[in-house]
Each structure stands twice: as C-alpha cells, then as structure tokens.
Amino acid sequence: MNTFAFPAGSAPTSVHNGRRQLINVRQRWLLEAKLRTLWILSVFVLVSLCALARITYLGATGLSPHRDSLAGGLIPDRGEIVDRNGVPLARDFRTYSLWFNPKAMTDGSPLIHSPAEVADGLLRIFPDLDREEVIAKLASGKAGYLRRSILPEDANKVHALGEPALEYPRETTRFYPQGSMAAHVLGYVDSYGKGQVGMEQAFDEQLKSMDGRTNPSVLSIDFRVQSALEDELNKGMSLSRAKGAAGVVLDAETGEVLALASLPAFDPNHVVPGDMMVSDAQARAGEVPHGFNRVTNQVYELGSTFKPITVAAALDAGTITSLGRRWPSSPLHVAGFTIHDSHQMGASMNVPETLIHSSNVVTAQIADELGGERLKQTMQDLGMNERPYIELPARGFPLWPSGKWPRLRTMTVSYGHGIAVTPLHLASAYAALVNGGIWRPATLRKLDPSDVPAGRRVFKASTSARIRQLLRMIVSYGTGRKADAPGFRVGGKTGSAEKPGVGGYRRHSLIATFAAAFPMDKPRYVVIAMMDEPQGTEATSFQRTAAWNSAPVISRVVPRIGPLLGIMPDETRDIDISDLKPLVPGGASE
Amino acid sequence: MNLTSDRVRSIGWISVLLICGALTIGLTLRVNAVKSNVHDTEKRIMWVQQEIDFLQTEFQTRSNQQALRQINDLEFGYKAPIAAQYIEGERQLAALGVSAGPGAPPPIRYANADVPQSADTGSSLLAMVSPVAGATAAAIADAVPSAPTGRDPERAELARDAAALGKRLARIQVAEAGQQ
Numbered sequence: 001m002n003t004f005a006f007p008a009g010s011a012p013t014s015v016h017n018g019r020r021q022l023i024n025v026r027q028r029w030l031l032e033a034k035l036r037t038l039w040i041l042s043v044f045v046l047v048s049l050c051a052l053a054r055i056t057y058l059g060a061t062g063l064s065p066h067r068d069s070l071a072g073g074l075i076p077d078r079g080e081i082v083d084r085n086g087v088p089l090a091r092d093f094r095t096y097s098l099w100f101n102p103k104a105m106t107d108g109s110p111l112i113h114s115p116a117e118v119a120d121g122l123l124r125i126f127p128d129l130d131r132e133e134v135i136a137k138l139a140s141g142k143a144g145y146l147r148r149s150i151l152p153e154d155a156n157k158v159h160a161l162g163e164p165a166l167e168y169p170r171e172t173t174r175f176y177p178q179g180s181m182a183a184h185v186l187g188y189v190d191s192y193g194k195g196q197v198g199m200e201q202a203f204d205e206q207l208k209s210m211d212g213r214t215n216p217s218v219l220s221i222d223f224r225v226q227s228a229l230e231d232e233l234n235k236g237m238s239l240s241r242a243k244g245a246a247g248v249v250l251d252a253e254t255g256e257v258l259a260l261a262s263l264p265a266f267d268p269n270h271v272v273p274g275d276m277m278v279s280d281a282q283a284r285a286g287e288v289p290h291g292f293n294r295v296t297n298q299v300y301e302l303g304s305t306f307k308p309i310t311v312a313a314a315l316d317a318g319t320i321t322s323l324g325r326r327w328p329s330s331p332l333h334v335a336g337f338t339i340h341d342s343h344q345m346g347a348s349m350n351v352p353e354t355l356i357h358s359s360n361v362v363t364a365q366i367a368d369e370l371g372g373e374r375l376k377q378t379m380q381d382l383g384m385n386e387r388p389y390i391e392l393p394a395r396g397f398p399l400w401p402s403g404k405w406p407r408l409r410t411m412t413v414s415y416g417h418g419i420a421v422t423p424l425h426l427a428s429a430y431a432a433l434v435n436g437g438i439w440r441p442a443t444l445r446k447l448d449p450s451d452v453p454a455g456r457r458v459f460k461a462s463t464s465a466r467i468r469q470l471l472r473m474i475v476s477y478g479t480g481r482k483a484d485a486p487g488f489r490v491g492g493k494t495g496s497a498e499k500p501g502v503g504g505y506r507r508h509s510l511i512a513t514f515a516a517a518f519p520m521d522k523p524r525y526v527v528i529a530m531m532d533e534p535q536g537t538e539a540t541s542f543q544r545t546a547a548w549n550s551a552p553v554i555s556r557v558v559p560r561i562g563p564l565l566g567i568m569p570d571e572t573r574d575i576d577i578s579d580l581k582p583l584v585p586g587g588a589s590e
Numbered sequence: 591m592n593l594t595s596d597r598v599r600s601i602g603w604i605s606v607l608l609i610c611g612a613l614t615i616g617l618t619l620r621v622n623a624v625k626s627n628v629h630d631t632e633k634r635i636m637w638v639q640q641e642i643d644f645l646q647t648e649f650q651t652r653s654n655q656q657a658l659r660q661i662n663d664l665e666f667g668y669k670a671p672i673a674a675q676y677i678e679g680e681r682q683l684a685a686l687g688v689s690a691g692p693g694a695p696p697p698i699r700y701a702n703a704d705v706p707q708s709a710d711t712g713s714s715l716l717a718m719v720s721p722v723a724g725a726t727a728a729a730i731a732d733a734v735p736s737a738p739t740g741r742d743p744e745r746a747e748l749a750r751d752a753a754a755l756g757k758r759l760a761r762i763q764v765a766e767a768g769q770q
Contacts, residue, residue, distance in 0.1 A: 175651075178654045570676075
C-alpha cells in the first residue's frame with residue numbers, strides 16, 4: 001500500500017484534515033483505475049464482438065470478397081453455347097492480336113525500320129497480308145489493328161522483328177471451334193460485343209447475365225448430326241451444282257431441332273461484309289448473302305411435298321373414304337388455267353398411285369372435293385400462316401393467300417403452288433403428319449421430357465397411321481426410291497417446284513425438296529433436304545428434280561445419323577403396308 | 591531504482607501487452623503470408639484453368655468435324671456402316687453361328703489350345719516387369735487375389751452369368767434349327 005510521510009513540525013490538528021484529503025485522493029484514484037479497467041474491458045469486448053461478427057459472416061457466406069474477385073476471373077464475359085451433349089459450339093477465347101501503337105516510341109519515328117521493311121517482315125510471318133495496306137497503315141502513324149487472332153508462335157516471331165510499336169495484346173474474342181458448322185444457328189458476335197444473326201442474338205441478354213455466364217446455354221443441336229447433314233448437303237450441292245442447299249433434322253415427338261443447315265455458310269470466326277449483304281446486281285439475279293438462313297428465313301413454294309398434307313386433310317375430313325377410288329388423270333382445265341402432270345401415268349389413279357407418281361391433277365381434284373375452307377384450316381393448324389416457331393431472329397413470313405380461297409387457289413395450294421413457306425414450316429408439318437397428328441412448335445432449346453409442349457391436334461391418329469404407310473410406299477415404289485436407306489424404313493415425298501421469275505415460272509430453275517421421316521414403323525425424326533436450282537449434271541443423270549438431287553442426300557444422311565440417334569438399322573422390320581400393296585401395280589406383283 | 595510492487599505490476603502488464611502485441615503482429619504477418627500464398631495458388635489455379643480452356647479449345651479446333659472429314663476423305667475413306675453390319679441383341683448374334691442352310695457344313699470356328707502352365711511360374715507374365723514396382727507382373731498378379739476377398743463373389747456371379755448366356759444361346763440355336 002502507499003505510505004505517506006508527514007512533514008516535520010506539522011500540527012496534529014491538521015492530521016484529521018490531511019487524512020480526509022488522502023481518503024478523497026485514494027477514492028478518486030480508485031475510481032479512475034476502475035474507469036480505465038472498464039475502458040480496456042469495453043475495448044476487448046468490442047474487439048471480441050468484431051471478431052465474432054467476422055467469424056459469423058465468414059461462416060454464413062463461406063467466401064471472402066477477395067476470393068470472389070479471383071473466381072470472377074474465370075467466368076467468361078459471355079457464356080458458352082453448347083450442343084445437346086455438352087460439346088462447346090461457341091466460347092470466349094483469349095487470343096493475341098497484332099496492334100500497331102505508334103506512341104510506344106516516345107521520340108522520333110514510331111518505327112525503327114522503314115514501313116516497307118516492317119511490312120516485308122510481317123509478310124514473311126503472315127503471307128496472306130496485303131503489303132500495300134500494311135505499309136499505308138504503318139506510315140499513317142495511327143494506332144490500329146494489323147491483324148486479329150494470331151497464334152502464339154506468330155506473336156513470338158513478331159517480337160523477334162524488334163519493333164516496339166508492334167504490340168500483341170491478349171484479347172478476349174468469341175470463338176467457334178467447329179468453324180462454319182451450324183453458323184446460321186449460332187450467328188456471331190460483332191466488334192461491339194453484340195450477338196448477331198443466330199442464337200448469339202436470340203440469347204444475347206441471357207449470355208451476358210451472371211446465370212448465363214456461369215451455366216452454358218444448351219441447344220437442341222447434336223453437332224454430330226449437324227456435321228453429317230452439312231457434309232451430305234455439301235456433297236449433294238456440288239454434285240448437282242445447285243446454288244444453295246438447306247436441311248433440317250427435327251425430332252417428330254418434341255419439336256427439337258437436331259440439325260439445321262443452310263448452305264453456302266459463312267465462318268463466324270471471320271465474318272466479312274460480303275457474308276451479310278449482296279450487291280444490287282446480285283440481289284436482282286436472285287442471289288442471297290451467305291448469312292441468310294434458307295431454312296427459317298427464305299420462303300419457297302415447296303411443290304409436291306404438300307400433297308401428303310392435302311391427302312391427310314381429305315382423309316381426316318372424310319372426303320376420301322376409299323383409298324382405292326380412282327380419279328381421272330387427264331389435264332384439268334379450271335378458270336382458264338390447265339393443271340397437268342409432268343408424266344402421264346395412265347387414265348386414272350387411286351390415292352397411293354397419286355402420291356407415288358406425284359400427280360398434280362388428282363391431288364387438285366381431291367382438294368376440290370375437300371373444299372378451300374377445310375384445306376385452309378388444316379394449313380392454318382400447321383402454322384403455315386405465321387412465321388415459323390423458332391428462337392432464331394430471322395424468320396420469314398409465308399406468302400399466305402388470305403381471304404376465301406377460290407377453287408383454283410385451293411387446287412394449286414394442294415400441290416404446293418401459290419403458297420410459299422420456309423422449309424422449317426414443312427418439317428413441323430411433316431412431324432405432325434407422322435407422329436400421330438400432333439403439331440408442336442420447333443425449338444432450338446434442349447427440352448427436358450417434362451417441358452415438351454402438349455402441341456395441338458391437327459390430324460386424327462388413324463389418318464397419321466395411313467399417311468405413314470403412304471409415305472413409306474412413295475419411297476418403296478415411287479418417286480422417292482432414291483431416298484431409301486436399307487434398314488432405316490424411310491418414308492417421304494419429293495417436291496420439285498419451279499421458281500417464280502419475271503413473267504411466270506422459270507421452267508429450268510427448280511427448288512428440289514425431299515421431306516422424309518424415319519423409321520416409318522415408329523417415326524422419331526423428320527429430315528428435310530432442299531436444293532436451290534440444281535443443274536442437271538452427269539452425277540444426277542441430267543435431271544433437276546428432287547428425286548435425283550435431294551432424295552439421294554436423304555439416303556446418305558439417314559444411315560449416318562440414325563445410329564447416332566439410337567435408331568439401329570433392321571432389315572427384318574418395316575411398317576405394315578400389306579393392305580395398300582394391292583392398290584399399286586408394283587406392289588401387287590410382290 | 592526503487593521498484594515498488596505497483597511499478598512492477600505496471601511493468602508486468604506492459605510487458606504482457608508488448609508480448610501480446612508482438613504475438614499479434616507475428617500472427618498477423620503469418621496469416622498474411624498464408625493468405626498471399628493462397629492468393630498465389632488461386633492465381634496459379636486460374637492461370638492453369640485458362641491454359642486448360644485454351645488447350646481444350648485448340649484440341650476442339652484441330653479436331654473439328656470439318657477437319658476430321660477432310661482427313662477421312664484424304665486418308666481413310668471410312669463410310670457409315672450399312673444395315674447388315676449392325677447386330678441387334680443376342681438373338682441376332684446367335685444366328686451367326688447357325689449353319690447357312692440344311693445340310694451345309696457348320697461355320698468355321700477359331701479355337702486355341704489350352705497350354706499347360708509351367709510349374710515354376712504358373713503364368714507367362716513372368717517376362718513383364720512393372721516399371722513402377724520393379725516386380726514381375728506374375729508376382730503382382732499372385733499378390734493381388736489374396737487382398738480383396740470381397741470381389742470373389744462378384745467374379746463367381748459374372749462367371750455364372752456367362753454360363754447362363756451360353757445356355758440361352760444354345761436354346762436359341764436349337765429353337766431356330768427346329769424352324770429350319
């Protein structure tokens with residue numbers, strides 16, 4: 001304890017006062033000590049509370065903001081697009097670019113060597129560069145790209161040139177590993193980072209959102225099927241020297257598009273202005289840019305492929321009660337117009353013969369009995385009066401005859417003239433024809449079995465069953481023989497329509513289409529192949545029609561895609577057409 | 591120096607505080623060192639991940655369908671298999687072993703003779719030496735069965751299944767022979 005010495009000679013009377021003072025001082029000090037202790041305690045409590053709060057925060061969130069920022073580095077600026085099996089079709093990719101920065105050298109000329117010498121050096125690395133253009137860029141003294149997307153080894157070679165003004169920054173670009181495959185489905189990303197043309201445009205918002213960046217956008221496309229379709233269409237196009245080709249593979253039960261091809265295509269990795277627009281002269285000549293989607297955007301008169309739809313409508317309405325009933329097949333004169341067939345196949349035909357030999361005359365008579373109103377209603381139910389249902393931004397509006405259809409219009413529409421739709425319309429309609437009569441919208445999103453739309457009933461199930469038999473007969477005995485793929489039970493219909501030109505139809509410019517489905521005993525997939533203006537070549541026996549141009553494509557595509565899609569060929573199995581066989585001469589003899 | 595107990599206590603408190611402070615600073619430094627290690631590792635992970643993405647993209651690009659098609663057209667010329675090349679199920683497989691027709695000679699079958707195993711090695715795997723363990727493959731193969739005893743019932747089941755498959759195939763052959 002503290003001890004205090006009294007000064008010598010102090011009066012005893014002051015002792016009492018001094019002691020009181022001492023007690024006061026002691027109390028003050030004690031109070032101060034207590035206060036200080038309290039302060040220290042409160043600081044400790046505060047620190048402990050902070051620590052507790054931090055621990056609770058870390059425990060609750062599991063992440064510190066620091067970690068978030070690093071993880072964010074791995075998330076791309078734009079989400080990935082993958083096919084139905086998870087194969088990337090579009091992804092962000094960091095590549096080197098060759099950038100000219102004249103300010104890299106602070107004094108004097110931006111280049112050590114002369115522009116011509118540097119250009120020659122660059123030309124040795126990139127032989128396809130335009131020398132004059134590079135010299136002009138280097139001499140201008142303006143910063144700019146000399147080349148985008150260069151390889152790392154080329155970047156090293158540029159470094160070896162020893163020019164500080166030639167920089168090669170690593171930049172994020174949109175990359176399509178499969179090149180031009182499915183270009184029309186995917187589209188591309190422009191220099192402003194905005195998606196254009198295909199799903200890049202349709203999914204633009206989603207791909208930029210946090211959810212879209214972390215989870216890839218899954219398409220219904222199967223890249224193996226897409227590749228097979230494009231490959232065979234390309235072959236078919238070069239064999240027939242067609243101007244273009246289009247094809248689609250559609251799941252008949254769900255409406256998912258497994259492949260969608262429009263040729264000639266473009267490379268989304270290197271889009272040039274010519275891919276997206278054509279000159280006026282080319283446009284007048286009927287040319288379309290490569291970026292134009294022939295499957296969803298271009299409307300065509302698809303010709304005889306409409307005949308099964310007409311027959312189905314008539315079967316459904318009950319105007320055809322017997323498939324064996326015969327109609328005269330001599331040319332038909334209606335309202336000053338003559339409907340005739342390309343080949344005369346006897347004086348009269350029944351329904352299977354009509355489809356097998358693709359008779360315009362008999363189909364027109366069937367439609368005439370059915371009536372314009374009912375045919376129009378069927379076409380409407382199949383979505384032929386509106387843009388095709390698909391996520392793509394480029395969707396063509398059909399040339400749809402509105403109002404009440406006069407007799408001649410009904411007759412021409414019945415065999416696919418006077419109405420122009422996209423090949424995708426046709427694919428969805430064929431899906432409804434063969435899947436039991438349900439029309440479903442086409443989609444490019446992969447659907448979960450629970451998300452498959454209910455669709456709407458267009459045909460009775462019995463009608464669909466009959467049409468399956470008839471489509472198979474067309475391939476077995478008729479114009480579609482070249483589309484047959486042994487073991488895959490292909491059924492389908494040819495369609496060769498003359499293209500409209502100045503002053504009527506152009507007899508030698510055809511749109512050759514084949515609409516097929518397989519396997520016909522339980523149809524799962526619809527395949528459409530279309531050739532734009534095929535030329536009669538030796539490979540196609542100098543024929544321009546679908547039977548010689550589009551049908552062979554189907555016969556090559558189906559064996560390639562069938563096993564990939566789980567349809568194994570089986571020559572011991574087929575749809576039962578025994579009740580219809582006696583109605584066709586070839587069938588009766590078997 | 592006059593060291594009162596109060597002063598000693600103060601010095602004690604101060605030294606405790608100093609030690610605690612030093613420990614705290616030491617701990618903070620250690621924590622920060624670990625943190626920056628973690629940060630560096632994360633950065634390396636990120637870099638490696640980016641490299642993986644880069645390489646994946648490169649592989650996908652080099653092996654894209656168009657490139658494969660061109661190689662196939664140029665080098666191999668493979669075509670999609672035709673219907674006859676597919677076998678669907680055991681029944682079709684079994685049918686391949688059936689004679690082509692009544693009275694036809696039975697299909698040629700390849701067989702190999704059972705070579706008696708030599709007594710000392712018990713297996714022809716003697717020549718194979720594992721590059722990792724340095725032991726012969728035969729020695730490893732001998733050592734393995736003793737360890738996992740739980741797999742024996744599984745193997746026995748597999749053998750039983752195989753035997754049952756043989757029986758089923760035999761039945762199919764008999765049934766189809768009856769039809770012919």
